Amino acid sequence: MNEDKRLPEAELEIMLELWKHEGAQRTSDILAQLDNGWTLSTLKVLLGRLVEREYIECTRDGRLMSYRAKVSEESYRRRETNGLLSKYYKGSAKSLVAALAMDDGLTQKDLAEIANMLKAKEAK
C-alpha cells in the first residue's frame, strides 16, 4: 500500500477535517468546514488524489458525493509521532517529554495524572 508516505500539506488538511467526524461528509460541507480559500474545484482535485492514495473512499448519494477516511487518524498520528521522535529526539520519548516540560507545556499535575494512567494500565 501507499500508506507509508506522508501526505502533502493540502491533503492532510482535508484528512484532519474528515477525521473530525465519524461518518461520510459531503464535498460542500468539507469545503465549508475547512474555510480556507479553496474553490470547490481545488477541493475536488485534492479529494481525488486522496482517493487514489486510498486514504479515503467515496460513496455517491444520487448526484452528491460523500467521503470518509479509510486510514485512521490514530494510525497516521502514530506514524507522525514516531517520525518526530526518531528525527529530533533520537527516538526517545523521554527526551521529547522532557523538552515539553521545559517549554512549559506540562505541569506537575499533568505528569502525576499520566503516571496514574500508567499505573492503572500496568495493573490491568
Next chain:
Amino acid sequence: MNEDKRLPEAELEIMLELWKHEGAQRTSDILAQLDNGWTLSTLKVLLGRLVEREYIECTRDGRLMSYRAKVSEESYRRRETNGLLSKYYKGSAKSLVAALAMDDGLTQKDLAEIANMLKAKEAK
C-alpha cells in the same frame, strides 16, 4: 525570513546531518555520513537550495566548500513539535504524553525523572 516553512524531506536529511556537528563540514564528508545513494551532484544542488533558504551558510577553504547550519536544530525541532502537537493532539502536550505512555514509550521512572526536572526548574 523564510524560516517558517517546513523543509522538504531531502533537505531536512542534510540538516539533520549538519546538526550533528558543531563546526562546518565538507561536502564529501556530508555525503559520506548521509550514506544514502545520492551523487555528489545531487547533494550539491540540495546544499545550494539550503543556502538560498538561509538555513545554512558556506565557507570556502581553497577550492573546497564547507557548510554549517545557521538555523538551530533546537528552533526547528520546536517548530516541528508544536506543529505535531497542534495538528494531532489539539495542542495539548498532555495528550501527546499520555499517548506516548500508552504506547509503552514511557515508564514510571521516566515520568518521575521528568517530574524532578520540573521541580528543579520551578525551584529556580
Next chain:
DNA sequence: TTTTTTAGTTGACAAATGTAAATGAAAATG
C-alpha cells in the same frame, strides 16, 4: 421539455522537489 443551476470530472499550468548529467575551473600528475 427547454433552460438554468449544480456538482463532478478533466485538462492545464506554475512552482517545488528529487535526481543527475554537462560544463567549467582549479589542483595534482606526468
Next chain:
DNA sequence: CATTTTCATTTACATTTGTCAACTAAAAAA
C-alpha cells in the same frame, strides 16, 4: 607545461503539489 583528476556551478528534466478554469452531466426550475 600538457594532461588528468577533482570539485563546484549550471542546466535539465521528470514528478509532485497547489490551484483553477473549462467542460459535462444530472437535477431543478421555468
